[in-house]
Amino acid sequence: MTDPAVPYASEGTDPSQYVRTREKGSRDVTYPVAPEPLAVPVYDNHAHLEIEDGIGLSLDEQLDRAGDVGVVGVVQAGGDIDSSRWSAWAAASHPRVLAAVAIHPNEAPAYAEAGRLDEAIAAIDELAAQPRVRAIGETGLDFFRTGEEGRPAQFESFEAHIALAKKHGIAMQIHDRDAHDAVLDTLERVGAPERTVFHCFSGDADMARIAGERGYWLSFAGNVTFNNAQNLRDALAVIPRERILVETDAPFLTPAPHRGRPNAPYLIPVTVRYMAAQLGVDVDELCAQLAANTLEVYGAFED
Secondary structure (H helix, E strand, C coil): CCCCCCCCCCCCCCHHHCCEECCCCCCCCCCCCCCCCCCCCEEEEEECCCEECCCCCCHHHHHHHHHHCCEEEEEEECCCHHHHHHHHHHHHHCCCEEEEECCCCCCHHHHHHCCCHHHHHHHHHHHHCCCCEEEEEEEEEECCCCCHHHHHHHHHHHHHHHHHHHHHCCEEEEEEECCHHHHHHHHHHHCCCCCEEECCCCCCHHHHHHHHHHCCEEEECHHHHCCCCHHHHHHHHHCCHHHEEECCCECCCCCCCCCCCCCCHHHHHHHHHHHHHHHCCCHHHHHHHHHHHHHHHHCCCCC
């Protein structure tokens, strides 16, 4: 993410030129073969297409590959000022993209330390007024990467983002890592936005039941296919079908059997078919439900 102690890279520049590159290391960075297309179209509820991985597909190439397999829209999520500006630009420029904008919880402490958290929140507020920005996200709490010293800034940022989602009447996408109780308690104490989504849900069946009772949506990513993710499969089994969403979190969390390779919206069918098998439902039936849920949360992609 951008270092908030220096001027934002996008100030005075074209946001479409912003790009980040994921560290490749020793991974296999070739994209998997495209899966069989879905007969009933669905949407990717959360992706980071500004992050270049693998062979470095353009936004148009990503969207075209997705469309070829029945993934007809993507919610592009920001995590700092620059990526949020890029997300808003992508949505304004492409009818198959909607945007979510926010300061990621792991970025909030750095902005606060630099005395720029209020400035950053104000920038998100301005972006959220754009008509194709349909969510505040990803925001929330992360107690895995941020220690005790950074938590006050995370809570301050999270509560400010909750207020923005309410102010603009749009959805909110939550990042929750090792902070389940604190996130649920904050939502209960402050009052959750009308449409609250747990992006890349990481809880268990008990948490899923609470979320369902409160009317939250749970978005499942490719990690639901991982061998060590029984908690996610248990959660999927108990959440009401009208509260289920699907996402990639691309370029991360590539579903099995392609784990570790670059992820992209065109791989959504792999996760959807796995979810349908786990639920014991017809793939087309699940796709129709996922699409309806997405449109209920974010509204229509093509105005």
